[in-house]
Amino acid sequence: MTTYPNSPKIVKGGIVLIDAKSGATLSMISLQYNPEKLNRKYEPQAFGDGGQGNALRLKGPAMETLTIEADIDAADQLEFPEQNKDVTEHGIQPQLALLESLVNPTSAQLNNNNLLASAGTLEIAPMEMPLALFIWSKNRIVPISVKTFTIDEEAFDTQLNPIRAKVNLSMQVLNINDLGFQHRGGSLFMNYLQNKEQLASKVGGAALSSFGISSLPP
Template sequence: MSGFSGRPKILKGAFVEYGISIPPLFVVFQFNPEELTRSRGVQFGGLSGNDREERVETTEQQQTTQNGSTSSTTNTSACSSSSRSLRSLHQRNFPEKDHLMGVQNAQTAEFSEESISFDIRLDATDDMNEGNVIAGTFGILPQLSTLEMMTLPKSESLIANVLSGFEEGFSFTNKEKPPIVLFIWGYTRILPVNLNRISIRETEFNTILNPTRATVGVDLTVIEGNNYNIPYTYSKALKEAMSVLNLANITDVANVVVPG
């Protein structure tokens, strides 16, 4: 027997605090979540900006002249009204020959940042059976405590407050806001996130009532931004590269009926 297994090595997901910190916060997932739920919302609106309003207003006046009507004042008022519904906007006439391009140019869009939710499962049984002293005494309490610390300001940390009292300062440990966390999920997704919510369900305990099994539900919001947000930019670039790879399936378009 060579001792080598034919099974591929499986990477583990993790939460790692972004930046220098004492004590450092990280949790490597003992078991990878079986599923991730990811969502992103887009809120579409009507006209936005004087340039676009003037553009549509001019077009309406031209159409009014062609139709022989003199109610241009009414059209101007309706065009600049912020209460105009998106449905009404979609039914308007635009200067573009392609109506859908006119709709695209006229409507506004507000993008929400991506949200991610999943469950983390923790179990100290194997470590306890192998004689791990920490697991035998405290179970999974160290991992749970670290997850909880990721939702609290470092200024509330007793250890950080002690360190900040030294002459050298350690000012980076005394933050008044919760830390930014990197959600690491393989090579292609290293995302800076806010940990919005954790829900801990402890299901088994040892003889001194420390939890040995638990499921933790987490809700994250991805911190998106400009090119100076290096982790997000890295992940976004890889996402765009994956989209390019999808061109390998371009022959599938032949099986789609596209109106001419």
């Protein structure tokens, strides 16, 4: 891909996996090309009992779902096979495998649970995944869980390694109702919410005259 010396630096979007307790970075998934669209869906958490006086009450933050469609393409790397031997040998399978790790426990976790079950352990805790953070600029760093994930492999090399794919990823933003205030992800959500409040405060106030009225009804 051709670059020019005066081109502005493009910030990448992606996902970072961290240890929820220590905060240590475990792995990073940088999107090869920033998607053209980011779809955001909100479901307000209304009080919901229908009682008089409760229509304006909320149980907590709205449920937010983020959806992106990203392209992964090995064409640029395959132009220089000697410099990109992994791509030449495996295509884009390493990138796809890293994405798939978002929705699968590790083989070590599965083997450990199997050993516990074989030893007669009555209660086996569910396998805990790393904390995934979706990063889309410095103002949008949010803890997420993957809801749905599809991969369309669109082209292959002579060894049937995928060399071009389209990935559709739907993610639920995890808030304090999901994680709690003491969890590292809960703190990151609160920071995300506070960033939104600060951005909203930068919008200038409108005059009632812009709506064609001089005052509100009593």
